[in-house]
Amino acid sequence: MVPSRIEKELLIEAPVDVVWRIVTEPDQIKQWFSQEAELDPKEGVGRLAFRDGQTFFLQIEAFEPPRRFAFRWGHSEHTKPRPDNSMLVEFTLQAEAGSTRLRVVESGFDQIGWADEKKSTYFDDHSRGWDFLLGRLRDFAPGAGVAEHE
Amino acid sequence: MSRGVSEETLLEAVADTSRRRVLDLLLAHGEVTPTALAEELPFTRQAVTKHLAVLDRAGLVESSRHGREVRYSIRPEHLDVAVRAMARVAARWDARLEAIKRMAESEAAARRRSVSHRAAQGLE
Numbered sequence: 001m002v003p004s005r006i007e008k009e010l011l012i013e014a015p016v017d018v019v020w021r022i023v024t025e026p027d028q029i030k031q032w033f034s035q036e037a038e039l040d041p042k043e044g045v046g047r048l049a050f051r052d053g054q055t056f057f058l059q060i061e062a063f064e065p066p067r068r069f070a071f072r073w074g075h076s077e078h079t080k081p082r083p084d085n086s087m088l089v090e091f092t093l094q095a096e097a098g099s100t101r102l103r104v105v106e107s108g109f110d111q112i113g114w115a116d117e118k119k120s121t122y123f124d125d126h127s128r129g130w131d132f133l134l135g136r137l138r139d140f141a142p143g144a145g146v147a148e149h150e
Numbered sequence: 151m152s153r154g155v156s157e158e159t160l161l162e163a164v165a166d167t168s169r170r171r172v173l174d175l176l177l178a179h180g181e182v183t184p185t186a187l188a189e190e191l192p193f194t195r196q197a198v199t200k201h202l203a204v205l206d207r208a209g210l211v212e213s214s215r216h217g218r219e220v221r222y223s224i225r226p227e228h229l230d231v232a233v234r235a236m237a238r239v240a241a242r243w244d245a246r247l248e249a250i251k252r253m254a255e256s257e258a259a260a261r262r263r264s265v266s267h268r269a270a271q272g273l274e
Contacts, residue, residue, distance in 0.1 A: 008243050012251045014258035022253050032249035102250065104243060 009103035016093050019100040020066035023091050046071065059086075067093055163208035168193060169201045173224070176211060181221040 012019055022028045029037040029048070036049035039060070046058035059081045062070035070090040072081035079085065087106055094101040163169060168191075175187055184202060188195040202222055205211040212225050 006243060008247060010247050010251060012254045014254035018257050018261075019250065019254045022250050022257075028253065031253060032246055100254070102247060104247060106243070 006106045007103070008105075009101060011096065012100045012102055013098075014100060015098060016066045016095045016100045019093055019102055020069075023093070023102070024063070024065070024069050048073070061088065062090070163204050163210060166201070166204075168197070169205060172198065172201045172205065173210065176222060176224050181214075181223045183219050183221050187222075 022032070024039065024041075026037040026039055029039070034048035034056075035051050036047070038048075039046040039058070041060055041063040044060040044063075046060060047055060048058065049055045055077075056073045057075065057077050058071040058073050059075075060069075060071045062068050068091070070088060072086040072088050075081040075086040090103075090105045090107070092103040092105075094103070171191060172187060175190055176182060179186075184195055184198045187202075188198045191198060202211060202213075206213065210225060211222050213220050213222050215221075
């Protein structure tokens with residue numbers, strides 16, 4: 001009953017390589033995601049800092065140009081990401097006759113150990129807490145205008 | 151949040167697995183007494199009462215007295231406020247994807263223009 005993932009996708013009228021660079025190049029990430037962005041695919045780490053002062057540390061789980069980019073986030077700095085302290089974000093790009101189908105899945109909502117991780121960045125970030133809440137509550141509030149599908 | 155209940159209080163209230171189970175049961179049953187809740191949950195009536203108090207402070211439940219019984223139920227208007235607030239934030243991924251789409255499509259259009267520009271020059 002508890003949804004464990006948020007899944008969204010859309011069709012972009014642009015070639016896959018263009019979309020791939022926007023999704024993975026720090027200079028471009030700064031235009032749609034965070035205020036500061038660092039990514040080191042070789043080391044498998046990264047950092048995103050947001051305008052509200054929140055910083056998220058990334059562990060890159062997959063970096064397969066131009067098809068798949070996945071990372072874990074939500075864990076505190078110097079902490080190993082685990083299913084109970086972080087979420088998995090996966091971008092998948094699929095070429096479709098010159099266009100690109102971009103899909104993003106954020107998963108792990110069912111495995112987060114909320115009670116134990118109260119002090120973690122993840123819990124302190126209200127917006128992400130709200131996302132979690134949404135995942136739970138939309139079952140009880142159909143038609144709340146949430147553009148989301150499983 | 152209305153009536154001065156902060157998002158933090160609300161999050162605190164629902165971040166606990168046991169309280170989420172209490173909420174689930176309340177949502178499933180409508181009005182329930184703490185005793186009835188305790189029968190369906192692996193905790194004592196006392197623990198259930200404590201959880202209900204936390205949920206009450208967060209504005210998520212309300213109680214009403216029926217004779218000697220106190221029954222608890224979800225406060226739909228507060229749930230609605232919460233759901234709307236959450237919907238705004240969940241829309242973030244949509245906004246991000248839309249931004250990616252705008253950036254990619256304008257770059258692709260610029261590419262096409264420069265290709266056709268070069269082709270036009272080639273014809274001259």
